[in-house]
Amino acid sequence: MATATDEKLTRRTTKILAIGKVDEPITPQQRxxxxxxEVPDTVRLYLDGVIDQxxxxxxxxxxxxxxxxxxxxQAHTYLSALPLAKEHLMNFELIELGPLxxxxxxxxx
Numbered sequence: 675m676a677t678a679t680d681e682k683l684t685r686r687t688t689k690i691l692a693i694g695k696v697d698e699p700i701t702p703q704q705r706x707x708x709x710x711x712e713v714p715d716t717v718r719l720y721l722d723g724v725i726d727q728x729x730x731x732x733x734x735x736x737x738x739x740x741x742x743x744x745x746x747x748q749a750h751t752y753l754s755a756l757p758l759a760k761e762h763l764m765n766f767e768l769i770e771l772g773p774l775x776x777x778x779x780x781x782x783x
Contacts, residue, residue, distance in 0.1 A: 687770040690741040
């Protein structure tokens with residue numbers, strides 16, 4: 675049976691979910707000025723292993739990244755350096771992810 679100590683040891687962050695949201699529509703002028711740098715900067719994060727998975731929101735209002743990071747501070751540092759974030763056009767909600775702890779309760783060995 676799992677104990678409180680086991681719970682503390684197993685509730686760890688293994689990924690960060692980053693939900694990027696654009697509050698105001700980006701104008702064509704802003705898009706033309708920012709996207710030529712936003713896209714390669716984001717691709718570099720993927721190629722460097724920071725971004726594990728990336729998705730577009732079907733409503734067109736942002737992106738969703740699963741990050742190979744374990745610290746919210748690290749995630750904030752990487753994402754706040756992206757051009758859309760630097761220009762305050764996109765903000766990110768960051769959520770720590772980890773193993774589904776209740777599954778451990780089902781283990782008998």
